[in-house]
Amino acid sequence: MxxxxxxxxxxxxxxxxxxxxxxxxxxxxxxxxxxxxxxxxxxxxxxxxxxxxxxDGLAGLKQAIAEEGFHLFSSYLQGACDSGPQDPKGRLRSLCRGYLQFGLDHPGILAVIFGDQGLAGLVHGGGKEKADAYLTLRAVAAPFVAPGQDRLVVETQIWSLIHGFTLLYLAGEFGSPPPPIDEGPFAQVIALLDALHPASAP
Amino acid sequence: MxxxxxxxxxxxxxxxxxxxxxxxxxxxxxxxxxxxxxxxxxxxxxxxxxxxxxxDGLAGLKQAIAEEGFHLFSSYLQGACDSGPQDPKGRLRSLCRGYLQFGLDHPGILAVIFGDQGLAGLVHGGGKEKADAYLTLRAVAAPFVAPGQDRLVVETQIWSLIHGFTLLYLAGEFGSPPPPIDEGPFAQVIALLDALHPASAP
DNA sequence: GGCCACAACTTGACGGCGTCAAGATCTCCG
DNA sequence: CGGAGATCTTGACGCCGTCAAGTTGTGGCC
Structure with a gap:
C-alpha cells in the first residue's frame, strides 16, 4: 500500500x-x-x-505558512478588485478594501506574512508566492503611473497607506474590536489615493 | 541608610x-x-x-517598555519637525522623516510599541505616553484639516502612510539592510501627502 | 528604643517550548 | 528476500514564564 x-x-x-x-x-x-x-x-x-x-525550525514553519497564506491573501486581493467598479479608481479602492478585509478575517496569517520571518524571508528568499499578490497590486497601480515615473513609487504609496491603515485598524485604533469596514474611516482615509490620477485621464 | x-x-x-x-x-x-x-x-x-x-508578567514589562519607548519616539517626532522648513508642508515631511528614522534607529522599540501588548494596550489602557506623540502628529496635521472635515481622517492618512512605509522599509523591501533615508524612495513616496493642502492656502 | 507587620526579593519547582542525538520502523528497490 | 534510506519516535537539555513558599531588610507604631 x-x-x-x-x-x-x-x-x-x-x-x-x-x-x-x-x-x-x-x-x-x-x-x-x-x-x-x-x-x-x-x-x-x-x-x-x-x-x-x-x-528548518519554527522560523521555517512560519515561512511555509506565510507562503501558503500568501495564496489566500492573493485571492482576497484579486477577488476584491475583480468585484466592484472596473475603472482604475474603482479597482484601486476595491484592492484596498480586500487588503483590510483580509486583515480582519485572518489577522494571525497577516502577522505571519509580515512578521519577522515572513516578509523579510520572502523578500530575500524565493518569494514567488508574494509575487502573486504583488503583481495584483502592480496591475491595479499601473494606470496611475505617469509616463517616465518609477512605478515602484506609486506601488509603494498604495501599499504603505493600506498596510499602515490595516495595522492601525487591527490594533483597535478605530474601535476595539475593529468595526466593520463601512463603519470605520476606511473610505475617507483611502480617498487620499484620489490624488493619484490615471495617466490616460489627467 | x-x-x-x-x-x-x-x-x-x-x-x-x-x-x-x-x-x-x-x-x-x-x-x-x-x-x-x-x-x-x-x-x-x-x-x-x-x-x-x-x-504583570512579560506583557506588563512590554507595556512599561512601550510607555518609556514612546517618550523617545515623541522626541524623535518633535525634534524632526522642529528642524527643517517651518511651513506646514515642511513640518509634515520632517515629521515623517523622524518617524522613519526612529524605526531605523530603534526597530526593537518600535516593535514593542506597536506589538501585541504595545499599541493595543496603549489604545485602551491609559495611553498618556502615546498621547504625546499623537499630539505632535495632530499639531502637524492641523493645517491640512479643511473646515468641517474630521481631523481624524487627515491624521490617519498621514499616520497610515508613514507607518506602513516604515514597516516596509524595515522589512527590507527597499534593500537589506535598509538603505539610508536619502537613498531610498522616502521623498517620492511621502510626496503623496502633497495632495493635502493647507486650509489657508488651497 | 525595640518589636512587628509588610514589602521586596530569593529559592525551588512545574509545565511548555525549541532543539538535538540516537534509536526504531516502515518502504522501496535491487 | 534483504538491505538502504527516508520517516518518525524517544529521551534529554536548556531556556522560558509562572506560581508557591520562604527569607530578609525596612519603616512605622507602641
Missing part, C-alpha cells in the same frame, strides 16, 4: 502539508502566539520532534 | 526602572525576540522571579 486506508500509517505520508494546515488552524484560533511546533505536531498526530524533519 | 552606597542592597530599591532599562538594552541589542523576563532580571542583578513583583 502506498496510501492505503489513510489510517494507522506509521509514516504519516503527507506530514508536511498537514503540519502547515495545523499551523494555520492554530493561528486562526489563537493568534500568532498560539503557534508552536509541538502543538502543530500534536494536531497532526505525530511526535513533538517530527516537524524538524520537514522545516 | 535609605539609599546608601547603591551597593549590596538586598532590596534593590529602584528595580522597576532598572528592569525597564535592561529590557530596552536587550531590545536594542537583539531585537524583540531577545527580550525575556529572566534576562532582564539577570541584567539588573536580581533573581529570575523578581520582575513578577513589579510587572
Amino acid at each position: 502506498t496510501k492505503g486506508p489513510l489510517k494507522s500509517r506509521h509514516h504519516h505520508g503527507d506530514l508536511k502539508p498537514a503540519l502547515i494546515k495545523a499551523g494555520i488552524d492554530l493561528l486562526e484560533e489563537g493568534g500568532i502566539n498560539a503557534l508552536s511546533l509541538r502543538k502543530c505536531a500534536a494536531r497532526a498526530g505525530v511526535s513533538h520532534a517530527a516537524p524538524a524533519h520537514h522545516f | 535609605t539609599k546608601g552606597p547603591l551597593k549590596s542592597r538586598h532590596h534593590h530599591g529602584d528595580l522597576k526602572p532598572a528592569l525597564i532599562k535592561a529590557g530596552i538594552d536587550l531590545l536594542e541589542e537583539g531585537g524583540i525576540n531577545a527580550l525575556s523576563l529572566r534576562k532582564c532580571a539577570a541584567r539588573a542583578g536580581v533573581s529570575h522571579a523578581a520582575p513578577a513583583h513589579h510587572f
Whole structure:
C-alpha cells in the first residue's frame, strides 16, 4: 500500500502539508502566539520532534505558512478588485478594501506574512508566492503611473497607506474590536489615493 | 541608610526602572525576540522571579517598555519637525522623516510599541505616553484639516502612510539592510501627502 | 528604643517550548 | 528476500514564564 486506508500509517505520508494546515488552524484560533511546533505536531498526530524533519525550525514553519497564506491573501486581493467598479479608481479602492478585509478575517496569517520571518524571508528568499499578490497590486497601480515615473513609487504609496491603515485598524485604533469596514474611516482615509490620477485621464 | 552606597542592597530599591532599562538594552541589542523576563532580571542583578513583583508578567514589562519607548519616539517626532522648513508642508515631511528614522534607529522599540501588548494596550489602557506623540502628529496635521472635515481622517492618512512605509522599509523591501533615508524612495513616496493642502492656502 | 507587620526579593519547582542525538520502523528497490 | 534510506519516535537539555513558599531588610507604631 502506498496510501492505503489513510489510517494507522506509521509514516504519516503527507506530514508536511498537514503540519502547515495545523499551523494555520492554530493561528486562526489563537493568534500568532498560539503557534508552536509541538502543538502543530500534536494536531497532526505525530511526535513533538517530527516537524524538524520537514522545516528548518519554527522560523521555517512560519515561512511555509506565510507562503501558503500568501495564496489566500492573493485571492482576497484579486477577488476584491475583480468585484466592484472596473475603472482604475474603482479597482484601486476595491484592492484596498480586500487588503483590510483580509486583515480582519485572518489577522494571525497577516502577522505571519509580515512578521519577522515572513516578509523579510520572502523578500530575500524565493518569494514567488508574494509575487502573486504583488503583481495584483502592480496591475491595479499601473494606470496611475505617469509616463517616465518609477512605478515602484506609486506601488509603494498604495501599499504603505493600506498596510499602515490595516495595522492601525487591527490594533483597535478605530474601535476595539475593529468595526466593520463601512463603519470605520476606511473610505475617507483611502480617498487620499484620489490624488493619484490615471495617466490616460489627467 | 535609605539609599546608601547603591551597593549590596538586598532590596534593590529602584528595580522597576532598572528592569525597564535592561529590557530596552536587550531590545536594542537583539531585537524583540531577545527580550525575556529572566534576562532582564539577570541584567539588573536580581533573581529570575523578581520582575513578577513589579510587572504583570512579560506583557506588563512590554507595556512599561512601550510607555518609556514612546517618550523617545515623541522626541524623535518633535525634534524632526522642529528642524527643517517651518511651513506646514515642511513640518509634515520632517515629521515623517523622524518617524522613519526612529524605526531605523530603534526597530526593537518600535516593535514593542506597536506589538501585541504595545499599541493595543496603549489604545485602551491609559495611553498618556502615546498621547504625546499623537499630539505632535495632530499639531502637524492641523493645517491640512479643511473646515468641517474630521481631523481624524487627515491624521490617519498621514499616520497610515508613514507607518506602513516604515514597516516596509524595515522589512527590507527597499534593500537589506535598509538603505539610508536619502537613498531610498522616502521623498517620492511621502510626496503623496502633497495632495493635502493647507486650509489657508488651497 | 525595640518589636512587628509588610514589602521586596530569593529559592525551588512545574509545565511548555525549541532543539538535538540516537534509536526504531516502515518502504522501496535491487 | 534483504538491505538502504527516508520517516518518525524517544529521551534529554536548556531556556522560558509562572506560581508557591520562604527569607530578609525596612519603616512605622507602641
